[in-house]
Amino acid sequence: MDQARVAPHVVIVGGGGSGGAVAHDLVLRGLKVTLVERGELTSGTTGRHHGLLHSGARYAVKDRESAVECIEENRILRRIAPDSFELNDGLFVAITEEDEAYEPLFFESCLASEIPARRVSREEALRLEPNLNPALRCAVQVPDGTMDAMRMPLRFFATAKRNGATIRPFTEAVAMTIVQSPSGRCVTGVSVQDHSNGRHYEIGADLVVNATGPWGEKIARLAGVDVPVQPSPGILVAVRGRFCNMVINRLHQSGDGDIVVPQRELSVIGTSSWVTDDPDHLAVPADHVEMMFREGSLMIPAIRSAQTRATWSAARPLIGERGASTGRELSRTFKCFDHAEGEGVEGFVTISGGKATTLRAMAEATANVVCKKLGVDSPCRTREYPLLPHTAYYA
Amino acid sequence: MSAAIDSHRDTHATEGTGRPTRFRVFRYKQGDRAPHFDEFSVEVAEETTVLDALISIRNRQDPTLILRHSCYHASCGTCGLRVNDQEVMACVTKVADLKSAVVKVEPIANQTLVADLVTDMVDFYARFNAIGRSLIQNSDWLPEAGRPPGVETYRRFENCIECGLCLSACPIVASDPRYLGPAALAAAWRAIEEPRGLDPEAVLQLTDDAQGSWRCHAAFECSEACPANVDPAGKIMLVRRRLAADHLRSIFGGRHS
Numbered sequence: 074m075d076q077a078r079v080a081p082h083v084v085i086v087g088g089g090g091s092g093g094a095v096a097h098d099l100v101l102r103g104l105k106v107t108l109v110e111r112g113e114l115t116s117g118t119t120g121r122h123h124g125l126l127h128s129g130a131r132y133a134v135k136d137r138e139s140a141v142e143c144i145e146e147n148r149i150l151r152r153i154a155p156d157s158f159e160l161n162d163g164l165f166v167a168i169t170e171e172d173e174a175y176e177p178l179f180f181e182s183c184l185a186s187e188i189p190a191r192r193v194s195r196e197e198a199l200r201l202e203p204n205l206n207p208a209l210r211c212a213v214q215v216p217d218g219t220m221d222a223m224r225m226p227l228r229f230f231a232t233a234k235r236n237g238a239t240i241r242p243f244t245e246a247v248a249m250t251i252v253q254s255p256s257g258r259c260v261t262g263v264s265v266q267d268h269s270n271g272r273h274y275e276i277g278a279d280l281v282v283n284a285t286g287p288w289g290e291k292i293a294r295l296a297g298v299d300v301p302v303q304p305s306p307g308i309l310v311a312v313r314g315r316f317c318n319m320v321i322n323r324l325h326q327s328g329d330g331d332i333v334v335p336q337r338e339l340s341v342i343g344t345s346s347w348v349t350d351d352p353d354h355l356a357v358p359a360d361h362v363e364m365m366f367r368e369g370s371l372m373i374p375a376i377r378s379a380q381t382r383a384t385w386s387a388a389r390p391l392i393g394e395r396g397a398s399t400g401r402e403l404s405r406t407f408k409c410f411d412h413a414e415g416e417g418v419e420g421f422v423t424i425s426g427g428k429a430t431t432l433r434a435m436a437e438a439t440a441n442v443v444c445k446k447l448g449v450d451s452p453c454r455t456r457e458y459p460l461l462p463h464t465a466y467y468a
Numbered sequence: 469m470s471a472a473i474d475s476h477r478d479t480h481a482t483e484g485t486g487r488p489t490r491f492r493v494f495r496y497k498q499g500d501r502a503p504h505f506d507e508f509s510v511e512v513a514e515e516t517t518v519l520d521a522l523i524s525i526r527n528r529q530d531p532t533l534i535l536r537h538s539c540y541h542a543s544c545g546t547c548g549l550r551v552n553d554q555e556v557m558a559c560v561t562k563v564a565d566l567k568s569a570v571v572k573v574e575p576i577a578n579q580t581l582v583a584d585l586v587t588d589m590v591d592f593y594a595r596f597n598a599i600g601r602s603l604i605q606n607s608d609w610l611p612e613a614g615r616p617p618g619v620e621t622y623r624r625f626e627n628c629i630e631c632g633l634c635l636s637a638c639p640i641v642a643s644d645p646r647y648l649g650p651a652a653l654a655a656a657w658r659a660i661e662e663p664r665g666l667d668p669e670a671v672l673q674l675t676d677d678a679q680g681s682w683r684c685h686a687a688f689e690c691s692e693a694c695p696a697n698v699d700p701a702g703k704i705m706l707v708r709r710r711l712a713a714d715h716l717r718s719i720f721g722g723r724h725s
Contacts, residue, residue, distance in 0.1 A: 113536040113546055113586070120538025120546075156604045159624045162616060191617065200614045214616050221625055223544035224603065243534045243586065268534045269583035270498035311541040315609050318622050337543060337625050338697060353527045357515065358476030383560050384479065384515060385540035462603070467593035 080105045081447045084263050084276050086246045086292055087284035088112075089119035090429050091407075093229035094436030094455070095282055095443075096238045101458060102444060102451035106238040107276055109265050111245035114230055115223045117352070118286045119429065121387035123309060123343045124336050125320060126150065126158050126218035127430040130165060130190065131327055133182035139406055140186035146431045147216060150225070153433075154460045157225040161335070163217025163320035166198060166209045168371055172325045173210040179324055180213055190215050204316045204373050217320040219336050224463040226432065231466035232458070243268045249296045249421070250275060259419040260296050280443055283423040286390035287352035293423055298412045302425045304352040304388040307344035308361040310369070312379035316340050321372050329361075330368025339382055342369035346389075355386035392426040407435045409442050422446070479515035482524035487512055489563055491521060493533065494574040497583050505572075506530070512563045518573065519547050519558035522585070535585040542695050545631030549585060550574040555633040555693035576636035578645070591645075592632045595652040598674060600666055601626070601659040627696045628654060634690035634700050640683055647683045648675070650690035650700030656681075657703035660710060672711060681707045 083099055085092045088110025096108045110116075129143030151158065167173045183190035191214040198212035199205055234240050250262035262277040285292045287304035315335045323331035329345045342365040349355065362384050370377035392408045407427030412418040424439040437453045444451060488509045496503035508529050510521040519537055526533045536546040540559045547558040552572050563571065579587040604623045615622065634650035635641050641649050648656075656675045660668045675681040684704045691701040 112534065113538060115538045115544075116536070116546075120544055121540050124543075156602055159604070159622075160619070161622060161624070162619050164616075189618075193616070197614075201616050203610065203612050214618075216618070219624070221543070221603070223538045223546070243583070245531070266532075268497075268532050269586070271532065309541070311543070315624075318610055318613055319616070319619075335624070337627055337629075339541065339543065341541070354482075354524075356476065356478035357480040359479050360476050362479065383541035385559075387540075464593050464597050467589045468597070 081279040081449065082107065082277065083280050083282060083443060084109065084278040085282045085284050086263060087117075087286065087288070088114040088230070088240070088242055089117045089284065089286055090115065090226035090229070090432040091286065091424055091427065091435050092284035093226050093233065094432040095284055095424065095439050096233040096240070097229045097236075098436040098440040098453060098455050099443065100233050100236040100238045101454045102440060102449060104447070104449065106233065108238060108240050109244040109246055109263065109276070110242045111268070112243065114240070114242050115226055117288065118387050118390065119226050120223045121309070121385060122222050122429050123332070123334050123341060124220050124222045125332065125334050125430070126220045127428065128163060128215040128217045129186055129188050130163065130183050130213070130215040130217065131322065133186045133188060134179055134326065136406070137182070137186055140182070140188065142406070142434060143430050144186060144188045146434050149433060149456055150430070153455070153458060154225055154228050156462070157220060157228060159219035159336070161219055161319050163215050163322055164193065164198060164202060165213045165215065165322045165324035166205060166372055167211050167324040168206055168209055170210075172323065175325055176211055176213065183213065183215060188215055202317050202319060202321065204375050205321070206372055206374055213324060217322070219320060219334055220429065222429065226429065227463040227466050228460035229432070231461040231463060234466060235461055241267070246292060246295065249281065251296065257417040257419060258297065260421040278420070279447060280420045280422065282439060282443065283421065286425060287388040289390060289423055289425045296412065296418055296421045298416045298418050298421065300410055300423045300425065301392055303348055303391045303393060304350070305346055305348050305391045306355045306386040306388045307346050308357065308365060308384065308386055309344055310342045310362055310365040310384050311339045311382040312342065312376060313338065313382050314340060314379055316373045316375050316379070323372055330365045333369055333373055333376070340376065340379070342366070342376065349388070352388045355388055357384050357386050390425045407431065407438070409439045411442055411446065413446070479513055480517065480520045481511070481513040482516060482520055483511050483528070485511045485513045489521070490570045491525065492570055492572045493522070493525070493585070495584055496581060514562075514564055516563050517559055518549070518551055518556070518561045518563060518571065521563055522558065522573065533584055543629060545629030548576050548631040548633045548636070550576060550636065555637045557631065557633070557695045560695070576632055578635050578638065578641045579632055587632070589632065592630065592635060592651065595649050596630065596655060598648075599652050599655040599659055599671060601655040602664045604664075605658070605662060606664070626658060628698045629696045631695065633693040633695060637689040637693035639687055639689060640685055644679070644683065646679045648680050650704065653681055653684070653707060654698050654700035654703040657707050660707065672707070672714070675707050676711050681711065
């Protein structure tokens with residue numbers, strides 16, 4: 074970057090994992106960064122997610138691209154954010170004859186995606202995890218892990234803040250400043266309301282990043298553009314007691330209620346999938362909760378009689394056509410939209426899709442687009458840059 | 469809402485149940501002369517939590533209401549509040565279980581207020597960070613379970629979710645802000661019990677102070693309020709016992725072990 078120039082100012086809307094990771098990436102590249110979030114950090118989808126550090130195995134058969142991305146990012150996160158994960162590995166368990174028939178394809182697909190997978194016999198699986206359904210047929214070990222859904226992303230905010238980013242929670246983006254020029258429209262700032270003091274003000278920006286996940290469409294509308302982001306909620310059920318040490322997945326094509334993530338003194342069962350238009354009001358359907366107990370107890374029978382700690386829904390930000398009925402067929406790979414292309418709105422970029430495991434990669438891709446647009450020539454440094462502990466955010 | 473879900477009963481519904489509950493919510497914005505309470509009515513279902521109700525108020529009645537929340541299962545520690553004068557995690561407190569016609573909601577006590585229901589966690593972490601305890605603990609929760617290759621030892625997150633409810637409930641913190649407080653002292657015990665690279669003697673020294681473990685009056689309000697089975701008061705007693713034993717040893721044994 075030309076040192077004589079004043080660093081361009083990027084305003085990020087959205088204080089979830091991707092917003093935090095984009096802020097971290099951009100300040101490391103020498104940009105001036107302000108992030109606004111209407112509520113507390115990680116109060117949208119990020120904090121509510123399952124807390125799974127993906128090995129990629131869940132996508133190995135159907136979505137090789139996602140699988141490869143997951144295992145790469147899994148390795149990077151273990152390196153840059155040590156002590157954010159339980160590092161308990163995962164076990165995919167085949168319960169039915171059909172599951173067992175699926176095992177060779179699953180195992181080979183893991184290896185083909187460079188996910189270190191190990192075949193585990195029925196006897197060994199039961200020795201490793203005595204609470205598993207004794208009817209299981211075989212299992213595969215992969216490097217899944219348990220993450221703290223809030224504290225891991227918070228490390229990106231902590232590090233970004235220490236490196237000079239301005240992080241403003243409880244500050245809601247209410248309008249975009251749009252300048253009409255002969256070449257088209259350009260976003261030049263964000264009007265916000267600070268809910269801690271009621272103050273309204275405008276933040277000028279050389280570029281605005283929309284990192285609001287399932288709220289992406291609502292925020293894009295402020296800039297007069299459309300993004301095909303579909304909020305797709307899923308149910309999660311936390312029961313009291315740790316019934317497993319490892320993350321337990323059903324070895325089959327991904328379906329409902331097929332994963333149990335142990336965390337602290339809880340076991341979290343997930344998930345299901347439907348689509349909605351309003352990410353603010355997510356239902357917790359009784360039949361989906363029941364399905365989590367039914368499917369979860371197929372892997373770990375003790376779940377059937379476990380005491381419920383909490384039931385909630387989290388909305389995935391899926392990219393794709395509207396009108397899909399279940400959300401499962403939409404791509405899980407993230408996308409970065411430069412709204413200058415196609416819609417002719419300059420200075421406005423949307424990042425959406427993806428998952429917590431790939432937040433750093435999403436941020437890298439977004440920061441590459443942002444830097445290119447702003448004429449900043451500075452390489453991404455986040456692959457090797459160790460993150461501060463989450464506690465540093467409150468220093 | 470999509471047609472696909474209309475037929476499924478929402479157990480956390482905040483409208484359309486015909487069962488309204490009144491909420492008296494603490495309000496304060498920086499620059500206000502004094503805080504006040506606002507009243508809202510929210511319909512609830514059998515599983516609707518205080519957090520669901522507050523989010524519904526924010527989304528449907530007053531978009532300026534702010535509160536902290538993240539994980540929805542009492543694992544992140546952000547939504548600790550005082551509800552009907554009790555310290556609770558809003559996300560696992562069902563409105564129906566409160567059995568009260570009017571639910572009073574206030575921010576946690578003994579911490580700096582930002583606005584509305586939001587408190588600044590900087591004070592909490594100033595105490596907590598002094599101890600330096602790791603988030604990760606080593607533990608074999610299932611003693612009968614084996615370990616797969618590649619997993620040298622099972623590690624898991626500490627039970628403490630850093631919510632600050634214990635500080636809010638502690639009568640000593642209320643009168644003496646210099647007191648290290650229950651969360652940090654419980655973290656100190658965990659660091660002594662399982663040092664993970666820390667020097668347990670240095671941690672013990674931090675607690676061996678008039679503002680440390682000796683300040684506690686054993687009211688056990690903190691353990692009552694703790695949503696994560698940390699039992700801070702019990703841990704403070706363990707720290708004291710260890711300090712007392714060390715003092716005796718230094719008098720009679722001549723040397724620390």
